[in-house]
Amino acid sequence: MIFRIIRFFAKGLLAFLLLMLLYFVGAIIGSVIPVNLAQPENGEISIYLRSNGAHTDFIFPIENEVVNWNKLISAEHILSKRGNFNYISFGWGDLEFYQKTPEWDDVAFPTAMQAVFLPTPSAMHVEFESGIRMHQPTIPINITRQQYLKLSEYVYQSFEKNPAGDIKPVKALHYNKNDAFFHANRALNLFYTCNTWVNNGLKxxxxxxxxxxxxxTGIFYQYQ
Structure with missing residues (x-):
């Protein structure tokens, strides 16, 4: 009996390891296959992609002739209540993961596993910024007005809205005095991560x- 149990768990572990191998192989293949290679050469709006080593954010100008984010996301949601910012960044992820891991050094295995394998609520992390912080890997990208409009539309559609059409802040959750969290659409899983969200926005x-x-790494590989 004991040997049957051991064989059962051994087979389960082997199957899990095989699935993880296939997952990582698929991620590598999917990352190196590019889409939308032909890009306009007259991009007039500069945006940025920033990574903390695991998670990618979009960084947009706070206001230009295409989109005024001040009208869509009020600085009243941040602790400083300031309004004189030049940029705004957006990240999408699992709400409980955001709540429990303000720094990646705080990542706990149960929290990570729950975020990946259970359909839990998601959130948008929004930070108002005076300038571009270059201490983390950051890529500038020049895009057209039409591309920026579509990308902004994608980001704004990711926010969960109340019946009146307003975005819904997550109460009492901040990493610093100039950021805020908002309820978001979809749930994070093994195949749709925070970086998949960014990559889908680019597409x-x-x-x-x-x-x-x-x-x-897949996203940054395409912009080397």
């Missing part, structure tokens, strides 16, 4: 992207 805006990637 939606007809920008260079991976075929599919769950990791930040």
């Amino acid at each position: 939606y805006a007809d920008m260079k992207a991976c075929l599919w990637t769950p990791f930040d």
